[in-house]
Amino acid sequence: MFDSKYYIERDKAVMLETYDRYPVVIEKGRGATAIDVNGKKYIDFAAGIAVNALGYADKNYVNAVIKQVKKVGHICNLYYNPTNIELAERVIAATGMKRVFFANSGAEANEGATKIARKYAADKYGPHRNVILTLNNSFHGRTITTLSATGQESYHKHFQPLTSGFVYPAENTVESIAETINENVCAIMIELIQGEGGVNLLDNDLVMGIQKLCDEHDLLLIVDEVQTGVLRTGKFLACNYFDIHPDIVTLAKGLGGGMPIGAVLANEKCEHVLSYGQHGSTFGGNPIVCAGAIEVMKRTTDPQMEKDVCEKGEYIRNKIKTFKNVKNVRGLGLFIAFDLINGNSKEVSREIAENGCLTLTAKSSMRLLPPLIISYKDIDKGLEIIKKSVEARAEK
Ligand SMILES: Cc1ncc(COP(=O)(O)O)c(C=O)c1O
Structure with a gap:
């Protein structure tokens, strides 16, 4: 089995250098969890930049695609x-x-x-x-x-x-x-x-x-x-x-x-x-x-999902508001951002990835765009990881 380092070196040799990538090599995923080539799991608060609405390997999505490709x-x-x-x-x-x-x-x-x-x-x-x-x-x-x-x-x-x-x-x-x-x-x-x-x-x-x-x-x-x-x-x-x-x-x-x-x-x-x-x-x-x-x-378009997305967004924003070292917690639904009082968002986002959660930045802000299907259990797990890096930079 090859590790992340092996793939990162191969990538760097052949790809145009347009992305400042995180050192994470994703191989597969389930729900709101991405899994890298070493088997390490990441709670995904990025969803491929607001793409993976249904998370990874959603059963109905996969079946719909397979059925179509066969036709x-x-x-x-x-x-x-x-x-x-x-x-x-x-x-x-x-x-x-x-x-x-x-x-x-x-x-x-x-x-x-x-x-x-x-x-x-x-x-x-x-x-x-x-x-x-x-x-x-x-x-x-x-x-x-x-x-x-x-x-x-x-x-x-x-x-x-x-x-x-x-x-x-x-x-x-x-x-x-x-x-x-x-x-x-x-x-x-x-x-x-x-x-x-x-x-x-x-x-x-x-x-x-x-x-x-x-x-x-x-x-x-x-x-x-x-x-x-x-x-x-x-x-x-x-x-x-x-x-x-x-x-x-x-x-x-x-x-x-x-x-x-x-x-x-x-x-x-x-x-x-x-x-x-x-x-x-x-x-x-x-x-x-x-x-x-x-x-x-x-x-x-299911009204229940609409309700869930609003409630999960509210839940995440309210939790982040209790973290030390954050300001301007904002967003609608599961389009969420906040600013750090102390610390560089890119650095923090990278550290959070190292600790098992994928987040994004937008200019100097932290940006969260989890899959719409994320469970409260995964939300809590991801927020715990985020909190650790965010609060570690709080002024003593
Ligand atoms: C608001 C907005 N418009 C357009 C684009 C470009 O989309 P794409 O990368 O699919 O071309 C983006 C991508 O981030 C976007 O956020």
């Missing part, structure tokens, strides 16, 4: 397929949107949203109207266009020229956003919780102000729910916490439950913007991925 693994999008039709129907029923396009990732979904927004505005007002306003500290993906949509300069460095047609307000306030709007702006794209940007929850006044500006200027409201969607926040969409009517919603991560998917959802205003040949994807809507996603949809 048909892939067909091209020039033919119809019952599995991706069913997924589309379920996604539409859960969100109230009108139509869906399936892609393979969050970035791709946001690329699709960008295309719809630009074409909607060009058809109605002319091609000059092609600019999308995004917020400071936003994160919308890693392709050249979605990097451009990402309102964080650190991500832009080294990759100029980026796609033109994105602007950011001086500040994330309604006034500043209003000042940034001109006749070339066609849409505003937001995350309701900025995940990669530090787990910043947008407040109701800001969100409602943005909706009002969209209504007044006929701008499309695009809500990027790649990280927040599919019950992560305790509602199927984070949009459901607000009285808003987005024109486009993007999903990815949790929807696939571990397999790559992205989805662009359009409302009645946008449902006919794209026509034959104007968008596509070889793998988008792949039946195996969709079969798994159907199982995710079945479970995440």
